Amino acid sequence: MHGAFYEKSHIVSRQVNDIDEVDIYPVTNRSLYNGKSDEEVIAALAGGGAKIVQLREKTLPDRDLFELALLYRRETIRHNMIFIVNDRPDICLLTGADGVHLGSTDLPLKQVRKLLGPDTIIGASSHDVEEAIEKQSEGATYVNMGPLFETPTKPGAITIGLDPVREARMQLSIPFTVMGGIAESNIDDVLKAGAKHIGVITAIFKSTDISKATSKFSKIIRDGRCQ
Secondary structure (H helix, E strand, O other), rough: OOOOOHHHHOOOOOOHHHHHHHEEEEOOHHHOOOOOOHHHHHHHHHHOOOOEEEOOOOOOOOHHHHHHHHHHHHHHHHHEEEEEEEEEHHHHHOOOOOOOEEOOOOOOHHHHHHHOOOOOOOEEEEOOHHHHHHHHHOOOOEEEOOOHHHOOOOOOOOOOHHHHHHHHHHHHHEEEOOOOOOOOHHHHHHOOOOOEEEEEEHHHHHHOOOOHHHHHHHHHHHHOOOO
């Protein structure tokens, strides 16, 4: 794979409204893979019905992350999944990923939009509705609200609860995802608050059967949308 990258023109282009089709939104944590290869994990996610995956591996050196992103790009094309890179517009551009997700301390969204163009999916983290509206005005494709609850992936983070989700449902015109400590025990409350696109890490990747866990969560989300 060294030296290779995917050109956007060689990939079926993703449209903004593809995010509307997403129910479960897996975000990687390879420390939870328990010996499974990345190829096996992506195949399991796809087998469980996931339409998207975000590569979020903050501790990898740049070259290792680039090579891993190439693998994820190849495998997500194979499984017809949307591929998002966390934090790194450069890796997104070089690997032909469908989009990038920006945190609050990452590069400015407006400049990233200029770099990646109008058709690239750009997600943005937010912790309240005011921040979400700001990211929407700057050109975000979708915003993520969270963390909703305590989560081992962000120890000590201030949680926002469900009230911002209820507000976002009324005030945002772009899709929003939610994340942070979402599990079977609280997902019904999250759906009742108005969330339709649910980000997960631990609840999926800590499972001994990733495909089964993905399928179960996906069905819960779809059923919740119909209520």
